[in-house]
Amino acid sequence: MEIIHTIxxxxxxxQTFQNEKKKVALVPTMGAxxxxxLSLIKMAQQQADVVVCSIFVNPTQFTDPKDLEKYPRPxxxxxxxxxxxGCNVVFMPSVKEMYPAPENWQINLGPAEFLLEGEFxxxxxxxxxxxxxxxxxxxxxxxxxxxxKDFQQVLMIKNMINHFNLPVKLVSxxxxxxxxxxxxxxxxxxxxxxxxxxxLILSKSLAFAKDNFKQLSLTELLSQAVTMIxxxxxxxxxxxxxxNGDTLLPIxxxxxxxxxxxxxxKVGETRLIDNELLG
Ligand code: PAF
Numbered sequence: 147m148e149i150i151h152t153i154x155x156x157x158x159x160x161q162t163f164q165n166e167k168k169k170v171a172l173v174p175t176m177g178a179x180x181x182x183x184l185s186l187i188k189m190a191q192q193q194a195d196v197v198v199c200s201i202f203v204n205p206t207q208f209t210d211p212k213d214l215e216k217y218p219r220p221x222x223x224x225x226x227x228x229x230x231x232g233c234n235v236v237f238m239p240s241v242k243e244m245y246p247a248p249e250n251w252q253i254n255l256g257p258a259e260f261l262l263e264g265e266f267x268x269x270x271x272x273x274x275x276x277x278x279x280x281x282x283x284x285x286x287x288x289x290x291x292x293x294x295k296d297f298q299q300v301l302m303i304k305n306m307i308n309h310f311n312l313p314v315k316l317v318s319x320x321x322x323x324x325x326x327x328x329x330x331x332x333x334x335x336x337x338x339x340x341x342x343x344x345x346l347i348l349s350k351s352l353a354f355a356k357d358n359f360k361q362l363s364l365t366e367l368l369s370q371a372v373t374m375i376x377x378x379x380x381x382x383x384x385x386x387x388x389x390n391g392d393t394l395l396p397i398x399x400x401x402x403x404x405x406x407x408x409x410x411x412k413v414g415e416t417r418l419i420d421n422e423l424l425g
Pocket of ligand 1: 174175176202204207272277278296299
């Protein structure tokens with residue numbers, strides 16, 4: 147596996163494959179890799195000849211400096227995992243490499259940028275889409291893989307791709323869960339034993355919404371799911387909502403296209419998100 151730190155070296159390495167019309171895949175990550183990330187690498191291997199995994203803890207997408215500081219960075223372990231699954235290239239740039247000078251530009255991501263996570267984490271999706279654009283520019287991938295767990299992120303990246311008319315295919319991959327239902331996340335390592343137990347209410351409330359989507363009214367579904375979460379100790383709910391997956395606006399009718407239940411809550415000191423497609 148090649149370990150590359152600069153955009154120039156990455157472009158030189160990939161050029162040979164791109165000249166031979168080989169398909170290049172990108173799996174952007176912030177490291178602290180778990181089975182969810184490895185499933186993205188495996189999907190990428192099925193669809194491309196060369197798989198690049200980037201590991202970059204992107205400072206511009208953090209709204210809370212403490213969150214950035216405590217973001218896990220187990221690089222040696224990450225590299226070991228990537229070698230084990232046969233990833234071809236890991237791209238690990240420095241902050242200076244990705245942001246050589248201060249930048250001030252905005253991408254029009256549409257009104258959904260400011261809803262849900264956008265409301266709780268102001269400017270987050272500008273940071274995400276700007277770094278993904280920079281990674282796309284560095285790799286020039288044919289296809290890029292993202293986890294469905296960050297549902298709104300996938301939508302924002304889709305909008306960014308459309309905004310710039312980029313020739314990249316975006317693949318959203320299913321959420322990988324622990325055996326008891328907790329969605330895998332790099333943040334789970336911050337959960338104490340009791341947080342870990344309490345956090346299960348997120349996947350349970352989503353499963354409840356999925357199982358009862360046909361039988362219950364929307365009002366009843368939302369009210370019962372919210373009550374389940376609010377009755378769980380140590381969990382502070384930010385939102386539980388059922389939206390149209392294209393606009394992120396709450397649905398008024400269960401027959402609306404692409405319904406998805408989204409939840410965000412603070413469990414102990416850790417903020418978690420999860421979702422379930424209801425269609
Ligand atoms: O999902 C993530 O890990 C990050 O938001 C991403 C897409 C790698 C951009 O920094």
